[in-house]
Amino acid sequence: MPSSSRSPHAETFPGGTPAASQIFTTVLSQGPLTRLELARRAGLSAAAVTKAVRPLIESGYLVEDADAGARPALGRPANLVRVDGGRALFIGLKLTGDEIIGVLTDLCCRILLARRLPLADRDPKAVLASTAEIVGELLTEADGYGVRVVGLGIAASGDVDRVEGVVRYSPFLEWNDVPLAELASSVTGLPVTVDNDVRALTVAEQWFGAGVGLADFAVVTVGAGIGCGLVVHGRVVAGAHGVAGEIGHVTVDPNGPLCHCGNRGCVEAIAADPAIVARIREATGVEVADSAEAVDLARRGDAGAREAYARAGEAIGRGIATVANLLGPELVLISGEGLAAYDLFAEQIRDAFAAAAFGSAAQCDVQTRPLPFEEWARGAAATAIQSFITAPN
Amino acid sequence: MPSSSRSPHAETFPGGTPAASQIFTTVLSQGPLTRLELARRAGLSAAAVTKAVRPLIESGYLVEDADAGARPALGRPANLVRVDGGRALFIGLKLTGDEIIGVLTDLCCRILLARRLPLADRDPKAVLASTAEIVGELLTEADGYGVRVVGLGIAASGDVDRVEGVVRYSPFLEWNDVPLAELASSVTGLPVTVDNDVRALTVAEQWFGAGVGLADFAVVTVGAGIGCGLVVHGRVVAGAHGVAGEIGHVTVDPNGPLCHCGNRGCVEAIAADPAIVARIREATGVEVADSAEAVDLARRGDAGAREAYARAGEAIGRGIATVANLLGPELVLISGEGLAAYDLFAEQIRDAFAAAAFGSAAQCDVQTRPLPFEEWARGAAATAIQSFITAPN
Numbered sequence: 001m002p003s004s005s006r007s008p009h010a011e012t013f014p015g016g017t018p019a020a021s022q023i024f025t026t027v028l029s030q031g032p033l034t035r036l037e038l039a040r041r042a043g044l045s046a047a048a049v050t051k052a053v054r055p056l057i058e059s060g061y062l063v064e065d066a067d068a069g070a071r072p073a074l075g076r077p078a079n080l081v082r083v084d085g086g087r088a089l090f091i092g093l094k095l096t097g098d099e100i101i102g103v104l105t106d107l108c109c110r111i112l113l114a115r116r117l118p119l120a121d122r123d124p125k126a127v128l129a130s131t132a133e134i135v136g137e138l139l140t141e142a143d144g145y146g147v148r149v150v151g152l153g154i155a156a157s158g159d160v161d162r163v164e165g166v167v168r169y170s171p172f173l174e175w176n177d178v179p180l181a182e183l184a185s186s187v188t189g190l191p192v193t194v195d196n197d198v199r200a201l202t203v204a205e206q207w208f209g210a211g212v213g214l215a216d217f218a219v220v221t222v223g224a225g226i227g228c229g230l231v232v233h234g235r236v237v238a239g240a241h242g243v244a245g246e247i248g249h250v251t252v253d254p255n256g257p258l259c260h261c262g263n264r265g266c267v268e269a270i271a272a273d274p275a276i277v278a279r280i281r282e283a284t285g286v287e288v289a290d291s292a293e294a295v296d297l298a299r300r301g302d303a304g305a306r307e308a309y310a311r312a313g314e315a316i317g318r319g320i321a322t323v324a325n326l327l328g329p330e331l332v333l334i335s336g337e338g339l340a341a342y343d344l345f346a347e348q349i350r351d352a353f354a355a356a357a358f359g360s361a362a363q364c365d366v367q368t369r370p371l372p373f374e375e376w377a378r379g380a381a382a383t384a385i386q387s388f389i390t391a392p393n
Numbered sequence: 394m395p396s397s398s399r400s401p402h403a404e405t406f407p408g409g410t411p412a413a414s415q416i417f418t419t420v421l422s423q424g425p426l427t428r429l430e431l432a433r434r435a436g437l438s439a440a441a442v443t444k445a446v447r448p449l450i451e452s453g454y455l456v457e458d459a460d461a462g463a464r465p466a467l468g469r470p471a472n473l474v475r476v477d478g479g480r481a482l483f484i485g486l487k488l489t490g491d492e493i494i495g496v497l498t499d500l501c502c503r504i505l506l507a508r509r510l511p512l513a514d515r516d517p518k519a520v521l522a523s524t525a526e527i528v529g530e531l532l533t534e535a536d537g538y539g540v541r542v543v544g545l546g547i548a549a550s551g552d553v554d555r556v557e558g559v560v561r562y563s564p565f566l567e568w569n570d571v572p573l574a575e576l577a578s579s580v581t582g583l584p585v586t587v588d589n590d591v592r593a594l595t596v597a598e599q600w601f602g603a604g605v606g607l608a609d610f611a612v613v614t615v616g617a618g619i620g621c622g623l624v625v626h627g628r629v630v631a632g633a634h635g636v637a638g639e640i641g642h643v644t645v646d647p648n649g650p651l652c653h654c655g656n657r658g659c660v661e662a663i664a665a666d667p668a669i670v671a672r673i674r675e676a677t678g679v680e681v682a683d684s685a686e687a688v689d690l691a692r693r694g695d696a697g698a699r700e701a702y703a704r705a706g707e708a709i710g711r712g713i714a715t716v717a718n719l720l721g722p723e724l725v726l727i728s729g730e731g732l733a734a735y736d737l738f739a740e741q742i743r744d745a746f747a748a749a750a751f752g753s754a755a756q757c758d759v760q761t762r763p764l765p766f767e768e769w770a771r772g773a774a775a776t777a778i779q780s781f782i783t784a785p786n
Contacts, residue, residue: 232630356644
């Protein structure tokens with residue numbers, strides 16, 4: 001067992017090769033597995049599996065147990081390889097414009113603890129102080145587990161360059177070019193991975209959620225913004241320059257409302273919560289304060305409010321159809337806090353998707369998947385796990 | 394040397410494993426390479442390369458030569474592994490609404506001969522008879538090379554299901570659910586691969602063209618239709634249900650002209666050649682017969698004609714920005730017969746792309762790449778080569 005001291009960068013993963021990372025990820029998301037099945041799913045030879053698994057077992061990241069249930073009548077029992085979740089801990093944070101949601105997870109990305117901290121100020125310095133505070137709390141709690149926290153993942157909305165560790169542009173935080181990974185590492189002493197929040201959530205869905213085993217799927221999030229995480233050929237799309245999945249900036253109406261990106265009629269400018277609230281105020285004259293009041297008004301049957309949600313649903317459905325027409329995913333998951341109003345636009349999403357999907361792209365399965373912000377923070381922890389297990393030795 | 398008899402399915406590739414296909418493809422597109430460099434680029438161990446290369450050399454698909462230029466002063470010369478292009482022949486066909494363009498290629502997808510055959514009739518039976526005719530001509534020519542033709546690739550526009558070998562919907566051919574692979578195999582005696590024409594062109598660009606070495610790029614084609622081939626994570630996107638890259642059906646104006654897909658204001662309904670011709674007739678009253686006359690009128694300065702091209706350019710630019718915002722490719726290549734009018738809408742494409750690209754997605758390199766239909770037919774041959782080298786033994 002390693003000590004629980006917090007000396008940074010001291011713990012390294014004994015992988016170091018793409019095959020080792022791939023095998024570990026396969027066990028992590030699909031295990032426990034027999035070595036035979038592991039080789040099959042990872043598309044590698046039995047010899048390659050043996051070679052990669054040995055140091056991972058020796059260092060305690062993987063364990064091999066006899067599978068009591070599958071013991072054959074004759075011959076050797078089929079051993080199962082699984083990840084020892086207790087071998088290392090991770091912290092994941094999701095930043096919104098109003099609060100930080102933090103989770104402590106084990107190596108299997110199971111949430112051990114969750115905390116929330118309101119953000120009084122969006123200035124990078126203030127957010128960094130709050131980051132240090134919530135991470136400090138979680139590290140103190142982690143001491144009780146006797147296992148080291150070896151990585152921190154931070155997820156924020158907008159244009160986030162994971163490779164460089166920079167938040168290039170985040171509308172809700174009102175940030176431009178903030179080198180968040182470096183700053184957060186300096187105040188927490190942990191290796192830090194920053195990523196777009198929807199991409200982070202998509203990693204968690206791919207490894208542990210509704211996307212396990214799927215080569216091509218999308219996560220579309222609705223709420224304060226409209227985002228999208230894409231998995232193509234079994235990997236989350238990051239974009240050559242850090243931008244990808246910007247379904248929120250698909251144009252649905254060139255004469256529509258102005259978007260913060262400078263264009264008109266983007267999905268986000270019609271279907272994000274603030275856009276719906278603004279539209280309802282304009283159409284009804286009722287000064288609804290927020291989404292909760294907007295939903296109330298629409299549920300009470302107000303025609304103007306209902307029309308604003310209908311329009312939002314149509315924009316979201318068109319956005320999803322655009323993703324389906326370009327990439328042909330097997331599955332689209334709709335998530336995000338905006339699902340609270342789903343009854344108000346589900347039909348329009350479905351109809352607009354069906355109308356705009358081209359040919360057999362319409363066969364794509366579109367499902368809703370409510371996930372609280374703790375799951376987004378878990379996604380951030382998943383990106384930290386990803387960095388940990390893919391780092392070169 | 395194998396005989397030149399045409400017995401179908403007689404020739405099989407001694408690969409049979411994903412590693413062998415991957416190694417062969419790497420040599421095919423990036424070779425000649427030393428074994429060391431090959432291992433590095435394929436992300437495999439030297440042992441895996443040795444194991445995969447041996448049967449490919451024994452059967453004559455790969456050859457290993459001393460590299461005279463790179464001979465070191467001391468020690469063994471660095472041998473280079475390359476594909477023996479003369480080891481097998483392939484035929485590629487591109488179907489348009491008016492003609493079949495056919496090429497005979499070697500295993501390196503070099504065009505040895507090209508033929509064109511006008512299509513008097515778009516009925517599947519008539520197209521099949523013409524297919525048999527042009528393939529027969531090319532097979533006769535192939536006899537002179539003393540090497541067997543081992544595969545036929547056919548590329549058509551629209552919703553083409555490569556796995557099932559079915560053209561589900563092709564607007565220019567006016568086809569629905571035509572099992573083209575099976576039909577063409579029965580009249581030619583060759584194993585047949587059918588694919589969407591732009592995807593086939595994208596395979597050729599990825600292996601032999603402007604996309605060599607790029608993990609993420611797109612080919613956008615303009616002309617009779619507007620198409621798009623996408624390479625993500627180093628592989629051409631096929632879509633879970635056979636549809637992908639349908640940039641032509643990205644909506645740019647919900648109040649725009651009706652598209653054949655049933656929606657309004659799709660990129661294709663504004664920017665495809667027939668849409669531009671229709672718009673010019675409507676705006677100017679001049680009964681231009683085709684794209685050539687439309688281009689002439691615009692180049693002579695007619696305001697209505699120029700406006701139709703400007704509008705088309707804006708739609709194409711928005712479509713490309715949608716691809717960039719969702720996938721963040723390194724490079725977008727614009728090709729297709731519509732490039733003949735490029736001077737009339739280049740500026741609008743550029744401006745609309747710059748305006749609609751989100752954040753650093755605007756850094757994507759957008760280039761034009763004129764490619765005649767023979768190159769599209771070569772793409773079809775590339776899909777046949779792909780099928781040949783990935784077929785299980």
